[in-house]
Each structure stands twice: as C-alpha cells, then as structure tokens.
Amino acid sequence: MITPSRFFLFSTLLLVFLALTSLSFGAVSLSFLDVINGFFEDSEHYFTIHEYRLPRTLLAIVVGAMMALSGALVQGVIRNPLASPDVLGVSHGAGLAAVLYMTFLPDASTNWLPEVALVGGLLAAIVLWLLCGTSSSAIKLAITGVAMAALYGSAIDFVLLVKPLEVNNALLWLTGSLWGRGWPQLTSLLPWLLLIPLGLGLAKHLNLIDLGDDSAVCLGTKPNIIRLISLATAVGLTASCVAICGPIGFLGLIAPHLTRRLIGGRHQVLLPATLFVGALLLVIADLVARTINPPIELPAGLMTAIIGAPYFLWLLFSLR
C-alpha cells in the first residue's frame, strides 16, 4: 500500500514518460528531441508524430482509463472479484451489435457506431441479468458471462464468414487493436468522456453500498438506483471504447485489482487511481505490441490477454 498523493505523483510521471517513449518508438525510432520537434509543423517528423503516434497514444490513455473505470464500477456494484465488462460478455455484445450494423448497413455512417455498440452492450447486460438474476454465486455469474461472450464471439465470426465482402471494415477494429486509429476516432470518443466524472461521482455511494444494503439506506443512499446508474455508466464506457478499438480483453478486470492492491479499496481514491493504472497498462500493451517485431503490429488486445489470463487464473485460485 502506498499513500494516494505519492501514487498520483508517481503514476503521472510514469504516464508522461511512457507516453513520450511510445511516441519515440515504432517502425522508425526517434530521439526525444525529434519527438518534441515533431509537434510543430515545420519538422520532418511532423506527420509521424502529430498525425500518427500522438492521437494513437492519446487514444490508448483515454481508452485504458475508460475500460479500467468501467471494470472498477462493475466490481464495486456486483461485489464479485471475477466481474468485469469483458468477462460478463458486455464487450462482445457491443462488438456483435457493431459488426451487425457494419455488415448489414454498409452505407450507414460509422459515426453512429458508439451508440449502436451501446445498445448491444446494454442488451448483453440485460440478457445476463435475466439469466442469472441477482442471487447468483460469483463463479456461476462468471461462467454464464464467459459463455455469453463466447456466443457473441462465435456469432461475430459467423457473420464475418457469411458476409465476407464487408469483412475488412469490421476486422479493422475487431481484434482489439489501436492500429490505424487517429484524430477522428479520438474526437468521436470525446462526448463519452463525460461518463468519467459521472462514474467518479458515484464513489461515495459505492462505499456505502459496500456496508450492506440496510446500512446504505440508513445513511441516505438508494442502493438499487445507484447500482443501476453505475452499471449503465460502466456499459456506456465499455461500449464507446469497443466501438473505437474493439474488445480489449481483461483490461477492465486487472486494472481495478491492481489498483486495489496498490492503494486499497476506498472508492474515492480507487476510482481515480484506476484511471491511471488502466491508461498505463494500455499504453504499455500498445507499445510492446507495436515494437515487438516492427513493422508488423500485434493487436494490443492480445497483449492484455497474455497478461490478463494468468492473472485471472491466480484470482480464481485465491478466491475463497
């Protein structure tokens, strides 16, 4: 455990350092000086830095933060250490909706993708709730969620195989990758950033819910409404990220856990801190995925899965 002020100072410095590192490495390695110069239009690296690497790094930070917050909200509400938007199938539900939209309405504008993905994510959450109700054990909920995710995943594969002509559009983001994302994607994500303060504002109520429903009601909170708002916020955060980058596995699961181990479970600190951890994780994952064998790129989602799946096993192992 470290104190919050130290944590925020340290993680901010680390994030800035990693962001600069991520700007300077890639198919062409640049020095830090070149990176700084690259922000200005007269530099020869202006295109590489400003048009290509800068938006991508910013996107990694934003998406990582949003996914992590979404995971922390879900874990806070369901009080289930195995829960996260991707384990519960929300990410893949959102992905399926987006794939259906792109394959069957190829002429429609891609600007609506986040909204379509949101509908899919909400539907997936509702289906899971109908299947499991409120009183399921942690493991049963996780199994059902994983199975739903597998179902959506195979449906996505199936649609892509049956409609091979529109496959390029869909494949571009399905792998959970930041490849080829730029300023347009970043701007379309901007309105959804409003969900972050909304999620952070729920911190006090989530703490009270942790005390049990009876105490929470006595202390002036409406547990069910708070749960509904938190889950809807979490789904919104996930769906908007999925619409941009595709399902990035395990990020929403591991970031909150890692944060909890670092600074404890008080939501007022946990929720903002998890933003940083998520951003750090995704920036690192994208950096590694990009530089492991340039110019070939691995999807960042693969890197998070390679780290996240063993962590999930460990969680299972330690769950009593």
Next chain:
Amino acid sequence: MQYLKQSYTAQCTLLCSLLLVLAWVSLFAWSAVPVTPTDALMALINMDDDKISHHIVWDIRVPRLLTGILVGASLATAGAIMQALTQNPLASPSVLGVKAGAALGMATVSTITPWLGLFSTSAAAMVGGGVAWLLVMLLGSAWKGGGEHGRLVLAGVAISALCAALTKAMVILAEDQASAVMAWLAGSLAGASWDVFYTLLPVTIISLFFAVLISPILNLFQLGEDNAQNLGVSLLWTKLGSSVLVLLLVGGSLAAVGSMGFIGLLIPHIARMLSGYDHRKFMPIAMLLGACLIIASDIISRSIIFPIETPAGALLALFGAPFFIYLVRKRTL
C-alpha cells in the same frame, strides 16, 4: 418412442441408418459441379474414370466424409472421457483448454518449421493440448470442496484465452504462414483428402478401441474417486491412460481438420439421455452421434452461402454456446 428408449439395438440401428443417409446426402449435396444422387452411389460401386462427377465423389467427397466421421467420433469420445474423469458435466476438449493448447502447439510448429508434415503437427498438437490439460488438472486437484466444478471450467476458459492470444500473436508475426493457419483455425472439413484420412485412421481406430475397453473403469469413476479406488481402480494409471487417449483423439482430429467446437460437450449429454449412464453402452452411441453431427453440420455449412463454404467449426460454435449456457443453468454449480 418408449421402445426406442429401452432397446439398445434399436438405438444403434437407428443411428447407423441415420449416419448412412447423412453420408449419402453429403456425397452429392451442394456441389459446384452437379452430382446426382445416383452418381454418388455409382462412384462407390462402379467407378467410371471418364465422368467428372465420379472423380469429385471419389477423390473429394468420400475422403471428406470418412475424415468427418473419424473426427466426430474422436471428439465425442474425448468429451465423454473427460466428463467421466473430472466428474464435471461441463468438461470437454474445448471448454477445458485442451483444444486451445493443441492449437497453440500446432501453430508454433507450423509457423516456425512449416516444412514438417502432418505427423509432426499432430504430435505438437498433442504436446500443447497435454500441457494445457495438465495445467487444468493440477489446478483442479488443488480445489476440493464447493464450487470446484465451476472453477475448473473458468480455469479452462482462462487457459483457452491465453493460448488463443498466443496463437494469434504467433500467426500475425509469421506472416507467410498466416493465411494457412487462420483457415485451419476456423475448422473446416474442406481440406480433408485421402492422405489426411490415412494418417488419421490408425491412431483414431486404436484410440477409439481403447476408449471402449476402459469404459468399465470409467463407470467405477462415477462413484467418486475414493470409491473407485476402494474397488481396485488405480487412479494414477487410469487418469494417465485416459488422458493420453484424450490427447491422441483431440490432437489427431485437430491436426486433420482444425478446431471443431462443442461436439465434445454436446454429444455425451445427448448420448446419456438416450442410453443411460453405462459407459460400455454409451461410448458407441456417442461415437455414432458425433459422426452424424459433424456430417450434418458439414452439409449445412456448405449450403449457407453456396458455392462458398462456411467453416463447419464456426457453425458448431454458434449452436454449442447456448447449450453450454443451458447446462450451466441446469446444474447447481
């Protein structure tokens, strides 16, 4: 209907005839060059070298059909053995990570040393699947008590996710082999040929034979491990032997046609509904059912966007997941 439930012979006869009909349909249905139903039979009985349709049937369709039958029987048997060993209704090669591990092994070998043939890739599949299976079993044996079944499944899912991510990474990094491996990962009978069939045949037949031989021991396992031990079953040797059988069956079929999901989960349950819990009876039924299912899904997968083929594995995955959810809801985990 009542008679069918009671008479084992009737069940076997019915399934055999169903398999024959499906096999016949699969020989002529949905062919880019028209093949008539009579052609399909004539090619088997009296091959006419001048007719294209006879060549299509004999050189493409028949090996595809026979490979499908072997693969379906193998996967169903592997699933049945795994469910008996772990005493877990949700166990199957795809759920417990064996399939993903085998795929990782195969992808490793075929991207790093692509010149090696089918034999070495199936060996790699067995090693990869074996490592995943060992990992899941070790984790599973560490959990005794409540919630054990569910944990085993989640552990398998996590190992599958890890192996799948590593496989994809390997495929992307080794660009020149990528398309071949991707096509194989989707799981389709389209690549089956006489060569594939003859490579697969000996291992599969021997493993299936042994699977029937060990079914009395698997029956004892259903009483619980302690009781089985009291009745004179050697736990270590049974687990080891049947794990090797599972790996041979899964590895061989994976190397031949790629990933075919959910047969191993689905078929043992249907077979148990038909013939009860006696493994001696239900192993053969499971084999027949597995073969029927894979042939049926192969026919359907050819018909969806004719003349392009949809991989049968994708189709099976689509129908398997709801069944899995049904099982999770039915059982108290």
